[in-house]
Amino acid sequence: MKNIAIIMGGYSSEYKISLISGNVVYQSLDKTKYNGFRVHIFKEKWVYVDDAETEFPIDKNDFSTTVDGNKIKFDCVFNAIHGTPGEDGLMQAYFELLEIPHTSCDYYQAALTFNKRDLLSVLKPYGIKSAISYYLNKGEHIDTAGIVSKVGLPCFVKPNKAGSSFGISKVKTEAELPIAIEVAYKEDNEIIIESFLDGTEVSVGVINYQGKTTVLPITEIVSENDFFDYEAKYLGKSQEITPARISDEMTQKVGAIAKRAYEILQMEGFSRSEFIIVNGEPFMLEMNTIPGLTTESLIPQQAAAAGISLQDLFTNAIELSS
Numbered sequence: 001m002k003n004i005a006i007i008m009g010g011y012s013s014e015y016k017i018s019l020i021s022g023n024v025v026y027q028s029l030d031k032t033k034y035n036g037f038r039v040h041i042f043k044e045k046w047v048y049v050d051d052a053e054t055e056f057p058i059d060k061n062d063f064s065t066t067v068d069g070n071k072i073k074f075d076c077v078f079n080a081i082h083g084t085p086g087e088d089g090l091m092q093a094y095f096e097l098l099e100i101p102h103t104s105c106d107y108y109q110a111a112l113t114f115n116k117r118d119l120l121s122v123l124k125p126y127g128i129k130s131a132i133s134y135y136l137n138k139g140e141h142i143d144t145a146g147i148v149s150k151v152g153l154p155c156f157v158k159p160n161k162a163g164s165s166f167g168i169s170k171v172k173t174e175a176e177l178p179i180a181i182e183v184a185y186k187e188d189n190e191i192i193i194e195s196f197l198d199g200t201e202v203s204v205g206v207i208n209y210q211g212k213t214t215v216l217p218i219t220e221i222v223s224e225n226d227f228f229d230y231e232a233k234y235l236g237k238s239q240e241i242t243p244a245r246i247s248d249e250m251t252q253k254v255g256a257i258a259k260r261a262y263e264i265l266q267m268e269g270f271s272r273s274e275f276i277i278v279n280g281e282p283f284m285l286e287m288n289t290i291p292g293l294t295t296e297s298l299i300p301q302q303a304a305a306a307g308i309s310l311q312d313l314f315t316n317a318i319e320l321s322s
Contacts, residue, residue, distance in 0.1 A: 001033065001034065001035050002033065002034050002035070002075040002076060002318070003034075003035050003037060003072060003073065003074045003075050003076075004029065004034045004035065004036050004037065004074065004075065004076050004077070004078055004318060005037050005039045005048075005063070005074040005076075005077045005078070006022050006025050006026050006029075006036055006037065006038055006039060006077075006078045006080055007022070007039045007041050007077055007078070007079055007080060007081055007086060007091065008021065008022025008023070008038065008039070008040060008041070008080045008081060009022075009040045009041045009042050009081060010041060010042075010081040010082065010083050010084060010085065010086050010087075011041075011042070011043050011083070011084050011085055012082070012083030012084050012166075012187075013083070013166045013187065014082040014083040014166065015042070015083075017082055017292060017294065018080055018081050018082045018083070018086070019040075020294045021080040021082070021292055021293040021294055021297070022038060022080040022081075022293075023038070024293050024294055024295060024300075024310070025078055025080050025293055025314055026038050028310040028311050028314055029311070029314055029315075030311050030314075030315050033315065034318065037065075037072070037074070038050075039058060039065075040055075041081060041085070041086070041091070045057070046058035046060060047065075048065040048067070048072075050067075062098060063077075063094075063095070063098055063100060074100060075101070075322070076100070076101045076102065076103070076318050076321050076322055077091075077095055077100055077101070077102040077103070078102075078103045078314065078317065078318060079091060079092075079102050079103050079104040079269075079290055080290065080293060081290060082288075082290050082291075082292065084114075084161075086104070086290055087104075087110060087114055087288070087289055087290040088110055088111055088114040088161065089107035089108065089109075089110035089111035089114065090107075091104075092104055092105070092106055092107035092110050093107035101321040101322040102321055103269050103270075103317040103318060103320075103321045104268070104269045104270075104289060104290060105265075105267050105268045105269050105271075105289050106266075106268065109265050109266065109267055109268075109289065110289055112265065113265070113267075113271075113286075113287045113288070113289050114161050114289070115160060115161050115190075116158065116160050116161070116192050116285075116286050117133070117135055117160050117190070117192050119286065119287060120133070120284065122264075122265070123261055123264065123265075123284065126260065126261075126264055128257060128260070128261060128284050129281060129282070129283045129284065130194075130283055130284050130285070131151075131156075131194040131195045131196075131197050131276075131283055131285070132150065132151050132152075132194070132195040133151065133192055133193060133194045133195070134146075134147050134150050134151050134192075134193040134194075135160070135190070135191070135192055135193075136181065136190070136191040136193065137189065137190055137191075138185055138189040138190070138191075142177070142178060142181060144174050144177045144178065145174065147177060147193055148174050148177075151193055151194060151195040152195050152196070153171065153172060153173065153174070153196075154170055154171060154172045154196045155170075155171050155193055155194060155195055155196055156168060156169070156170055156171070156193070156194045156196065157169045157171055157177070157180035157181055157183070157184050157191060157193050158184060158191065158192050158193075158194065159184045159185075159187035159188035159190070159191060159192075160188055160190035160191060160192045161188050161190060166187050167183055167184045167186060167187035167188065168184070169183055169184070170196070177193075194285075197276040197278050197283050198278065199276045199277045199278035199279070199283075200220060200244075200246060200276065200277045201220070201221040201222075201223075201274065201275070201276050201277075202218050202219060202220050202221065202244050202246065202254060202274075202275050202276075202277065202282075203218070203219045203221060203240075203272055203273070203274050203275075203298050203302075204216075204218050204219075204254060204255060204258035204272070204273045204274075204275065205219075205270070205271070205272050205291070205298065205299045205302040205303070206258050206259055206261075206262040206267070206271045206272075206273065207269070207270050207271070207299075207313075207316075207317075208267075208268060208269065208316075208320055209308070209316055210316060211320070213259055213262060213263060214306075215255040215256075215258060215259050216299070216302035216303060216305070216306050217242050217243045217302050217305040217306055218242070218243055218244040218246070218251055218254065218255060218302075219240050219241065219242040219243075219244060219298050219301060219302060220240070220241040220242075220243075220244035220245055220246065221238055221239075221240055221241075222238060222239040222240075222241065223238040224238060224239075240298060240301060242298075242301050242302055242305045243305060246277065250277060250280070250282075253282065254275055254277065254282040257275070257282055257284070258271075258273045258275070261273060261284070261287060265287075267289070268320070268321075269289065269317060269320075269321070270289065270290070270291055270299060270317070271287055271288065271289055271291070272287070272288045272291035272298060272299055273285075273286070273287045273288075274286050274287075274288075293310075295310075299313075300313070
């Protein structure tokens with residue numbers, strides 16, 4: 001039996017969703033192969049939490065824990081932390097130094113994909129299209145007229161390195177820009193402002209399944225809100241339609257782009273890329289490397305549509321990591 005540490009929580013606004021994802025992984029693990037350990041990673045504490053909710057400290061020197069005098073080491077780490085430090089490369093680099101296998105991509109790919117600006121810049125020479133964008137670092141002069149002349153209105157103001165739609169605003173007038181920028185700066189010190197793409201939003205899961213890069217059935221996202229924000233993602237304010245209501249030709253096209261991005265970046269583990277299709281052209285918004293794994297999340301929905309159970313999905317991730 002392998003000991004699997006399921007890391008969850010994290011240091012960002014996404015910690016609550018991560019705890020749900022981590023618990024789904026814990027409940028879905030194949031108990032005939034794995035002993036699952038829920039490990040909460042917070043700034044103030046790293047602890048193993050047993051079924052009675054008793055906490056045991058994690059020794060950061062070797063990522064072990066001690067229970068009743070017995071030292072427990074882990075054969076693999078299942079990474080379910082959305083946001084920092086699980087999705088931005090910090091935990092990946094730490095586990096690489098300790099030579100502990102983990103289910104996510106390598107630290108460089110994690111850091112790159114977590115930075116929307118850098119990700120889209122790296123993929124652009126390969127012909128992968130993205131929205132017109134304007135970048136701001138905290139403290140820089142905010143030229144609202146310059147922003148509007150470049151990206152137009154309406155536009156989206158986003159933290160460059162945050163997920164779950166925290167800190168994102170849809171801006172309809174120039175006067176709203178400074179407020180939206182302040183909201184985004186609460187999540188990150190870098191901001192990306194993008195032109196509004198009016199089209200069909202789809203989410204494409206790409207995973208390494210049994211050693212082969214596999215595109216999962218595509219999900220179309222129809223938000224009741226102005227865009228696919230936190231409420232739409234997690235509070236039922238959206239329709240998620242799998243498979244997406246797009247032509248077979250477009251399914252092939254957007255799937256091929258998502259797969260190409262995965263392969264260009266030499267990704268491993270899970271990825272979920274978001275696109276908006278405008279006039280027959282897919283524009284990439286971002287790539288998530290620790291996508292939600294709650295029962296409502298898109299990757300589990302897509303895996304189910306492909307006939308892959310959660311248990312098989314998680315077993316595959318663990319077996320490919322080692």
